Amino acid sequence: xTTIAIGGIMHESNTFSETPTDFAAFSQVHASNxxxxxxxxxHEIGGFxxxxxxxxxxxxxxxxxxxxxxxxxxxxxxxxxxxxxxxHLKAAPKHEGLLLALHGAMVAESYPDGDGEVLRRLRDAxxxxxxxxxxxxxxxxxxEQMVAESTALVIYKTTPHIDQRQRGLQAAELMMRIxxxxxxxxxxxxxxxxxxNILYHTTNVPxxxxxxxxxxxLEANPNVLVANVALGYPxxxxxxxxxxxxxxxxxxxxxxxxxxxxxxxMLWNVRGQLTLDLPDAAQAVEQAIQxxxxxxxxxxxxxxxxxxxxxxxxxxxxxLVRQEASGYVVVVYDPEAVQTCIQAGVxxxxxxxxxxxxxxxxxxxxxxxxxxxxxxxxxxxxTQPRHGGQRYHDQGLTTVVAVKDSVVVLTSRRQTPFSLQxxxxxxxxxxxxxxxxVKAAVAYRAAYEPIAGEIIEVDTPGLTAVNPLHFxxxxxxxxxxxxx
Numbered sequence: 515x516t517t518i519a520i521g522g523i524m525h526e527s528n529t530f531s532e533t534p535t536d537f538a539a540f541s542q543v544h545a546s547n548x549x550x551x552x553x554x555x556x557h558e559i560g561g562f563x564x565x566x567x568x569x570x571x572x573x574x575x576x577x578x579x580x581x582x583x584x585x586x587x588x589x590x591x592x593x594x595x596x597x598x599x600x601x602h603l604k605a606a607p608k609h610e611g612l613l614l615a616l617h618g619a620m621v622a623e624s625y626p627d628g629d630g631e632v633l634r635r636l637r638d639a640x641x642x643x644x645x646x647x648x649x650x651x652x653x654x655x656x657x658e659q660m661v662a663e664s665t666a667l668v669i670y671k672t673t674p675h676i677d678q679r680q681r682g683l684q685a686a687e688l689m690m691r692i693x694x695x696x697x698x699x700x701x702x703x704x705x706x707x708x709x710x711n712i713l714y715h716t717t718n719v720p721x722x723x724x725x726x727x728x729x730x731x732l733e734a735n736p737n738v739l740v741a742n743v744a745l746g747y748p749x750x751x752x753x754x755x756x757x758x759x760x761x762x763x764x765x766x767x768x769x770x771x772x773x774x775x776x777x778x779x780m781l782w783n784v785r786g787q788l789t790l791d792l793p794d795a796a797q798a799v800e801q802a803i804q805x806x807x808x809x810x811x812x813x814x815x816x817x818x819x820x821x822x823x824x825x826x827x828x829x830x831x832x833x834l835v836r837q838e839a840s841g842y843v844v845v846v847y848d849p850e851a852v853q854t855c856i857q858a859g860v861x862x863x864x865x866x867x868x869x870x871x872x873x874x875x876x877x878x879x880x881x882x883x884x885x886x887x888x889x890x891x892x893x894x895x896x897t898q899p900r901h902g903g904q905r906y907h908d909q910g911l912t913t914v915v916a917v918k919d920s921v922v923v924l925t926s927r928r929q930t931p932f933s934l935q936x937x938x939x940x941x942x943x944x945x946x947x948x949x950x951x952v953k954a955a956v957a958y959r960a961a962y963e964p965i966a967g968e969i970i971e972v973d974t975p976g977l978t979a980v981n982p983l984h985f986x987x988x989x990x991x992x993x994x995x996x997x998x
Contacts, residue, residue: 865882868924901930
């Protein structure tokens with residue numbers, strides 16, 4: 515039976531962050547546990563594993579590693595993980611191909627195109643004829659090197675990312691067609707000269723919905739193997755930053771190029787509609803207090819943890835306190851405050867300086883007084899398709915502080931708000947709250963949109979500020995809309 519190696523190295527690197535992502539920041543799942551941990555997950559690794567049954571191959575698990583978005587990956591971590599991947603492949607029994615999960619926006623200290631460099635090293639080790647089918651996050655900054663060094667790219671089609679397992683299955687099917695049917699993937703890449711503001715990354719509404727619909731319809735053409743739309747990651751100051759369109763055909767380069775051009779033009783032609791008009795923290799909290807549609811989801815765009823921010827911004831929390839809002843819940847990364855609560859003990863009062871400690875970009879610490887309601891290990895499980903596809907989550911030791919009829923959750927690890935279980939596991943019913951602050955941009959929607967009475971996106975400062983004009987770009991291509 516055909517044997518296919520499976521594994522992944524994933525990181526989304528915010529180059530405006532000064533917090534390096536070192537080896538210890540990565541969670542690692544090795545061969546012995548890979549199928550157990552990822553087999554049922556809504557992630558492409560789960561799709562690779564399921565593909566063994568669906569398409570009749572033996573999956574050879576290697577390892578999967580990822581880290582919460584932050585600053586550049588250190589060269590030490592990058593070199594170690596890439597070498598681990600190569601050594602696992604060399605030690606494997608006879609295998610005919612590799613299904614590899616990459617992010618597409620990994621930046622290492624010495625390698626702006628980290629994912630492209632991983633693929634280059636794989637080609638140096640195993641040659642140009644070795645089939646490598648790669649899945650990428652829809653926020654990938656796709657490079658020419660990624661296209662040249664992969665056999666084929668398969669990119670998520672949803673943001674929030676709820677189709678990752680399906681894309682893993684699509685990659686697995688394509689791999690078997692390459693090996694058994696002799697299809698010859700031919701890829702064309704087109705990158706319009708623009709950054710797509712993250713405010714417009716949601717794929718089930720315009721401007722992206724009709725473009726993704728066109729890509730899906732294109733895959734009905736028997737000569738088109740994959741039609742990819744990458745939205746890009748605007749918080750990486752690299753040459754490849756921005757949206758990408760990669761069409762993969764069965765040995766038809768002209769068709770690949772023309773269709774990639776067509777999809778790219780669809781986005782470029784609506785760039786004039788990509789405007790920004792969001793309230794600041796004070797205005798947003800005032801709107802939330804007056805709203806009668808509960809819960810109001812306040813989206814703290816400048817502290818989007820999934821985009822590499824510290825998770826301890828206080829701009830909205832400060833306004834909630836100042837405007838004497840009630841019935842809110844805010845999650846803040848603050849290991850110091852967690853320890854203070856643990857020392858005080860459940861049921862006891864605490865006076866805390868919360869958040870605003872990671873840097874000088876995300877506000878000042880906010881004074882709160884309340885009672886410690888709960889001390890929790892911080893682990894929870896998500897069984898539904900949610901952004902990121904991860905099933906098991908760990909936000910570290912966590913405390914819940916009751917501030918009158920509001921709640922401040924303090925965590926020891928940064929945790930993206932992609933799952934309602936983050937609150938439910940702590941005994942907090944999100945549907946019973948008047949306001950919920952999520953430190954996110956778009957990805958929270960899969961979990962929170964179904965329960966939201968109203969959503970208010972807030973223009974707050976920080977490492978993931980919604981307006982790209984807040985940042986100084988030096989290495990992107992120029993000219994680039996809307997910078998120029």
